[in-house]
Amino acid sequence: MAIEIKTEILINAQPEKVWAILTDFKSYPNWNPFIKSIIGDVKVGNKITVRIEPPNTKGMTFKPKVLTFETNKELKWLGNLLFAGLFDGEHKFELIDNRNGITTFKQSEKFAGILVPLFKKQLDNNTKKGFEEMNSKLKGLVEQK
Template sequence: MTKEIKTEILINARPESIWEILTAFDQYPNWNPFIKSISGDQTVGTKLVVRVEPPEAKGMTFRPRVLAFEPNKEFRWIGHLLFSGLFDGEHKFELIDHGNGTTTFIQSENFKGILVSLFAKQLDNNTKRGFMEMNVKLKARAERS
């Protein structure tokens, strides 16, 4: 089973400003209502420690591996519940530069594994809401800078 959640928001800021916020992991607790913390090296192939707390759902801490880290464009990781194939999530932040001082921020996650169907309702509700809440806070923070 596979499932994708995808959200996007137009931000009145350049990609560099948004990227600076996204990669300042130590500041996440100050503004991010969904991803409460990220620690670790952003180098491709390394592992991060990520804490997510979707609205009205139990939070979880996991250790995803960085798949892509392209400044001002894309940050992507993959995490697994217990082991690969059970419940895997490939999370992606993408910045689309419109060349006019605005940027579309896309946050998405592709889920795969035998347990995805058990979590589908929570993903559609709580997790997607968490994405949208984070997007709104990121926009506000970037536009304030």
């Protein structure tokens, strides 16, 4: 079974400004309510350490592999619980330049694996809410600078 969570928000700024804050991983503990930390060299092929804390759930730390790191456009990684095929998540941040000083920020994750049905309710509620809270905080932070 596979499910996908998709969220998006319009940010009144150029993609470069959004990207600068999105990729300032050392500042995440100060503003990000969902992803508490990203540690490591965020380059394609590297493993990084990510700590997430969705609302109303226990947080978790995992070590995904960076799949895409395209400046001002996209960051994507693939993580799994214990081993591939059990519970895999492909997380993506995407910035769309609307060419009018507004950026569409999309955050999504595709979940696959045999344990996905067990976590479906939590993913649909808590994880999606975490995405939305992060998106809102990112928008506020970018637009106030």
